Amino acid sequence: MTGDLLLGQTLSFHGDPFAEGWESVARHIRRGAVLISDGRIEAVGEADDLRAANPEARVHDYGERLITAGFVDAHMHYPQTGIVASWGKRLIDWLEGYTFPEEIRLENPAYAAEVADLTLDLALAHGTTTVASFCTIHLHSADIFFEAASARGMRVVAGKTCMDRNAPESLRDTAQSAYDDSAALIAKWHGRGRATYAITPRFSPTSTPEQLEALGALWAEHPDCLMQTHLSEQTDEVAWVSTLYPEARDYLDTYEAHGLLGERGLYGHAIHLTERERARLAETGAAVVHCPTSNTFIGSGLFDMEGLTRQGINVGLATDTGGGSSFSMLRTMAAAYEIGQLRGRPLHPAELLWLATEGSARSLHLQGTVGHLGPGAEADIVVLDLASTPAIAQRSGRAEDIWEQVFPTLMMGDDRAVAATWVGGLEVQGAPDP
Incomplete structure (x- = not known):
């Protein structure tokens, strides 16, 4: 399959953490990938598996950055x-x-x-x-x-x-x-x-x-x-x-x-x-x-x-x-x-x-359509740099799991933490001209 293959850490949810507990609904893949085609997410999984199955896809390697739903x-x-x-x-x-x-x-x-x-x-x-x-x-x-x-x-x-x-x-x-x-x-x-x-x-x-x-x-x-x-x-x-x-x-x-x-x-x-x-x-x-x-x-x-x-x-x-x-x-x-x-x-x-x-x-009654990193969802995606400032980087560098790694960005992050934004399967430039 052609399309775009985004590589990085991935974080997705498969249920309501308030109803079911976050431990059971959150899925983090350390070296993950998201396959996009025709404006929608086709697959989320291990990077090596999706690369092998989609050799013709355009690869966007975000390294240690976190890929999640927009x-x-x-x-x-x-x-x-x-x-x-x-x-x-x-x-x-x-x-x-x-x-x-x-x-x-x-x-x-x-x-x-x-x-x-x-x-x-x-x-x-x-x-x-x-x-x-x-x-x-x-x-x-x-x-x-x-x-x-x-x-x-x-x-x-x-x-x-x-x-x-x-x-x-x-x-x-x-x-x-x-x-x-x-x-x-x-x-x-x-x-x-x-x-x-x-x-x-x-x-x-x-x-x-x-x-x-x-x-x-x-x-x-x-x-x-x-x-x-x-x-x-x-x-x-x-x-x-x-x-x-x-x-x-x-x-x-x-x-x-x-x-x-x-x-x-x-x-x-x-x-x-x-x-x-x-x-x-x-x-x-x-x-x-x-x-x-x-x-x-x-x-x-x-x-x-x-x-x-x-x-x-x-x-x-x-x-x-x-x-x-x-x-x-x-x-x-x-x-x-x-x-x-x-x-x-x-x-x-x-x-x-x-x-x-x-x-x-x-x-908004848009569940499964947006806000979701999973097959069938529209490919609206944000890629977060979890070390976007020196203060955030030194704290996330000590992290023992993904939650300790992402939490400093949630507390101290701003638009500098947004490495990329995808809308409808297209990477966009969001910042206005200075």
Whole structure:
């Protein structure tokens, strides 16, 4: 067989480490190989075996570097790239002081295209091959994002953000226009190439019950779409929701009552949950998305990874840029580890890598398609240099196993650790021009 043969250490997963234990689901091959053909992974195995069986394949020898699935960022905001790492705001102040003024700028399609290009190039430079992004209320912001991803061959999830109250007038749509615009975008993009559409109410405070009802009806008409929003990020946000929806049992009920709770729902943050909310998320098979750098950066709280996974709730991992303070899923894994420490349950390196690949892909209903280093998956791959800086190199050099070798990169790595990124079976250059 022709195709491409990537040589190096390989790391793959064949189950959920939170449910089955990482020891039983992680597979590391010290001198491994990945065979790619026609944009998909054909085989993963021992290097000598795959070389002997595929003598005509183009060989890419990465030496001691680690080959694993490309990272999957399950929740981010491409319009907020320009305001990442802005100082000192709580959530509502962040929206009013930074987010809304910046999203107004994307009314200009040329600026929106510039930001979309930069965001996706930064993602690729950091080894992220799939992102799920909120756009703005402008219909063209979603068109532009999907077009930019298509030009790069990336699999993405995205949707026009819908808001009809508690936002500047220039960022408000209506219940009807949110429905109409989202329906038009679904018809144009959902399932086209590597695009998935997500119906996207920003969160309950910026949507009237009428708008949530309209979007719930749209989701019922297109149940194969995803639905993404925010849930219980900060305590003052939860209190605000209770005043806006006094009849609701809790925050999640503001979605549930309007047809916006379901198996293909994605709920970002989900920190301050009631027992009823946890039970309903588990019962419906919905996914929550952990955004650790954002949660610490704007002081939201500590996500309960142990408790939620024990209840069988699907969890993805995300940068949440620009509320999150880094485009790197490596930095995001480090923050998830730190939050686990503060909750008394530090995550193992295998659990962190699974969350950043398989777990996030599962939350997006893309399991086995992306985030997976195995036969049949789309060939989105990251190659990590486990000695990318002197500090990392001296620590990984003392490692007694792969987990000690990779952990310093998870804690201290950045885009310098990304030796190569493959998208759809092609090696790409992810870093933007300086």
